[in-house]
Amino acid sequence: MPRTRSTRRCTKSSVASGRTSRDDDRLDVAILSGTGDTFCAGADLRTWVPANYVDATPSRVREIVELGIGGLTRGLHRICKPVIAAVNGWALAAGLELALACDLRVASDRAMLGSFEARRGFHHGDGGIVRLVNTCGVGVAMQLVLTAEPIDAQRALQCNLVTKVVAHERLLAETELVARQILRNSQRAVRSAKATILDVIGKPLDDQLRTEAWSSYTCVDREEARQMLQRFYDKADAGRAGGSPTKL
Numbered sequence: 638m639p640r641t642r643s644t645r646r647c648t649k650s651s652v653a654s655g656r657t658s659r660d661d662d663r664l665d666v667a668i669l670s671g672t673g674d675t676f677c678a679g680a681d682l683r684t685w686v687p688a689n690y691v692d693a694t695p696s697r698v699r700e701i702v703e704l705g706i707g708g709l710t711r712g713l714h715r716i717c718k719p720v721i722a723a724v725n726g727w728a729l730a731a732g733l734e735l736a737l738a739c740d741l742r743v744a745s746d747r748a749m750l751g752s753f754e755a756r757r758g759f760h761h762g763d764g765g766i767v768r769l770v771n772t773c774g775v776g777v778a779m780q781l782v783l784t785a786e787p788i789d790a791q792r793a794l795q796c797n798l799v800t801k802v803v804a805h806e807r808l809l810a811e812t813e814l815v816a817r818q819i820l821r822n823s824q825r826a827v828r829s830a831k832a833t834i835l836d837v838i839g840k841p842l843d844d845q846l847r848t849e850a851w852s853s854y855t856c857v858d859r860e861e862a863r864q865m866l867q868r869f870y871d872k873a874d875a876g877r878a879g880g881s882p883t884k885l
Contacts, residue, residue: 659716665824666816667716669739670723670809676748677732680706682757690759702762706731710763713738714835717828719819723812724748724799729787734761737768737798740831743812744790744799751787771838773798817885821875823865829856 658667671677680686689701705711710731713720722728722739728750736742736750744750752769754760760782761769769778777796781788790802803811819827833852837845868874876885 658718658720665718665827666819667718667720668723668809668812668816669720669735670812671725671732674726674747675732676722676724676726676728677735678727679730679732679753686757686759705763706734710734710738713740717832718824719816719827719831721812721815723808724750724790725805725808727787729753730761730765731763733781734763734765734768737772738764741815742799743808743815744793744802745805745808746790746802747805748790748793748799748802749787750781750790750793750798751785752781753785753787755782755785769798814885818876821885823858823861825856825858825861829853 658664680689689697693701703711719741720739722736722742724736724742724744726745726747726749728736728748730751730753733750733752752761752765754765760766766778766782769781773796777798788796788798790799793799794802800815801811829852833849836848836852840848865874872881873883875883877883
């Protein structure tokens with residue numbers, strides 16, 4: 638019998654949550670959310686910014702370049718399991734970088750997202766610019782980073798910055814629905830697909846096609862695939878639509 642699949646919900650205060658989700662074989666999807674009306678308002682301007690910018694020593698600069706923000710903005714993409722951000726409110730500066738470091742973002746209709754660093758004398762250094770360009774394109778990255786003005790959830794949806802916008806009180810339920818949609822799938826395929834998507838960014842087309850093909854044809858578990866195909870033949874696969882619908 639296949640093992641039970643589950644998610645882990647983490648708050649922004651759970652710094653070790655990424656490691657826990659990565660290392661716990663019982664967990665296949667993680668949801669990262671904030672508390673109250675804020676997903677994450679960014680780094681502390683009185684402590685973190687002076688220590689890592691204004692008063693930083695060369696050795697500290699080397700350290701922070703490798704570490705990022707708590708290891709998360711450098712390390713979430715290395716977790717083979719999907720990580721979903723439930724953006725429940727303000728996601729500013731380093732908070733925007735944290736949301737971008739997740740694989741998917743579901744936003745409350747109250748969410749606001751922005752890059753405020755240029756107002757403080759510097760710009761994103763922990764993936765904000767890189768991931769904005771990769772996710773939303775140069776134009777959106779220019780708008781957010783150069784103006785340092787926030788955008789609302791609907792504008793973020795137009796920019797592909799978030800996957801969908803939902804009523805605030807439905808945020809966690811809708812994010813968990815996305816998690817269940819992922820969990821119904823082969824986790825071998827999901828993890829291989831995540832790695833493939835990240836691997837092909839910026840590569841020439843021939844390299845991209847070879848990477849995708851190699852990953853696809855080598856990730857399959859034959860017995861799992863047979864079982865999943867049989868459920869399709871029997872019209873019993875989870876979340877089926879059409880004439881023979883099934884529950885997710």
